[in-house]
Amino acid sequence: MRNVFLFLKRYSVFISFLFLQGVSLSMLFSYNRFHQTVYGMFSSEISGKINQRVNSVEEFFSLSKQNEMLRNQNALLMSSIPSGSVLPDSSFKLVRDSLLTDSLKTRLQFQYFPAKVISNSVFLQQNYIMLHRGSNQGIQPNMAVVGLTGLVGTVVSVSSNMSMVMSLLHRQSKVIAVLKKGSGLGEVTWDGKDPGHLQLSKVPKTVTVKVGDTVVTSPYSDKFPPGVAIGYVDNVSQDQETNTYLLSVKTAIDFNSIQHVFVVKNLLLEEMEQLKHKSIKE
Amino acid sequence: MNLIVKNIIRLIVIVLIQVFILNNIPPLHQFIVPYIYFVFLLWLPFKTTRTTLLFTSFFLGVFVDMFYKTPGLHAAASLLVGFLRPFVIGLLLPKEVTEWGNEEPSRNTMGPLPYSTYIILLTFVHHFYLVFLEWLQFGSFLYFLGKVILTTLVSLLLILVADLFMNRKSRSR
Structure with missing residues (x-):
């Protein structure tokens, strides 16, 4: 027994080294699979406060650019209001039969929450964005995040006032996408090389793809609103092994300068889930 | 006491530089990610005991991980640096380490050649282990x-x- 204690005393440094190394490695490898760990919630509350201070300084310098982007978006939204458009010809009257389309029955599917970005990175292999909105403001994991000009990512973990977003620039990010012209369902991933380019794979060779085609989110997704721009095809190459294309896609949004984003909530998600469960059971 | 306060201030400054400046500069290439935070460990006084060194390095790593959102990655690498530091100093310096007292490893106290070997060796070990852990999760050998x-x-x-x-x-002091 005495020898055991002597042994422990002699090698105490080495044993504590092995122990701490084990703790950190287990944190590292379990975190990638289950993103919502206690660690994530705890650390984002602490580092979020410091990030917020630094961000308020950084934001000052990009004010004019952000202002211009917001004005552009305002102009776009205002021009899409129906009352803002005029009928081209007054010789006939456009009548809408209110009996056929009951305006009360249209339902809002996607609700947008505005959020401010307080920390961001683009050149790591796993890039996360931290937002100053959390579960107290109605954010939940798995919601989509959309920027002013395109898709940004998905919420992966939420604390009471902060939330962490896995950006498209993440080695484990995977988004089902479609070409805007209507065909070519594929998968958008990132190879970790260039923060300005994503990869679109699994698009069958039967579809014709040209440089400049817009890639948007697919209408079949239950978390992303359909038709949000992801990027523009800028290089087409063919995968020799399979019957699909390998497309390089330039991102629609400049990940370096994201300041304001919208978190998107699917209001019909619960109903969709219930239906799915029901059909699986039967 | 003075020494502890000085090192705490140094720790905060180095972590802030690492997290808010080096983490935010636009990337030159995907291979180039500068790290200097572990220099704090290399500059601790000679008389620091092994146990203190080990726990300091672990908490330094956890501190950096909080900002990089990679729990354990930097902690594991800086822990290795903290563990190996006494062995490397023992190899490079003939004198008994405790004699140096409050002195910190630098060009003047260690001599230019042993000091640069010390820095280069531990920097390489840190990066090798850090990138190795990253490589286990994804990436090619190149x-x-x-x-x-x-x-x-x-x-x-x-x-x-x-x-x-x-x-x-x-x-100047």
Whole structure:
């Protein structure tokens, strides 16, 4: 027994080294699979406060650019209001039969929450964005995040006032996408090389793809609103092994300068889930 | 007491530089990610005990991980640096380490050649282990090799610059 204690005393440094190394490695490898760990919630509350201070300084310098982007978006939204458009010809009257389309029955599917970005990175292999909105403001994991000009990512973990977003620039990010012209369902991933380019794979060779085609989110997704721009095809190459294309896609949004984003909530998600469960059971 | 306060301030400054400046500069290449935060461990006084060194390095790593959102990655690498540091100093310096007292490893106290060997060796070990852990999760062998070499070179350059600043300070005192 005495020898055991002597042994422990002699090698105490080495044993504590092995122990701490084990703790950190287990944190590292379990975190990638289950993103919502206690660690994530705890650390984002602490580092979020410091990030917020630094961000308020950084934001000052990009004010004019952000202002211009917001004005552009305002102009776009205002021009899409129906009352803002005029009928081209007054010789006939456009009548809408209110009996056929009951305006009360249209339902809002996607609700947008505005959020401010307080920390961001683009050149790591796993890039996360931290937002100053959390579960107290109605954010939940798995919601989509959309920027002013395109898709940004998905919420992966939420604390009471902060939330962490896995950006498209993440080695484990995977988004089902479609070409805007209507065909070519594929998968958008990132190879970790260039923060300005994503990869679109699994698009069958039967579809014709040209440089400049817009890639948007697919209408079949239950978390992303359909038709949000992801990027523009800028290089087409063919995968020799399979019957699909390998497309390089330039991102629609400049990940370096994201300041304001919208978190998107699917209001019909619960109903969709219930239906799915029901059909699986039967 | 003075020594502890000085090191705590140094810890905060180095982590802030790492997290808010080095983490935010636009990337030159995907292989080039400069790290200097572990220099704090290399500059701790000679008399620091092994246990203190081990726990300091673990908490330094966890602190950096909180900002990089990679729990355990930097903690594991800086822990290795903290563990190996006494062995490397023992190899390079003939004198009994405790004799040096409050002195910190620097060009003046260790001599230019042993000091640069000490810095280069531990920087390489840190980056090798860090990129190795990253490589286990994804990436190709070329990615591993290129990133270890280029990141080590860039970090060494930054450490050299930081070192010149520090020495000037200690001379004027």
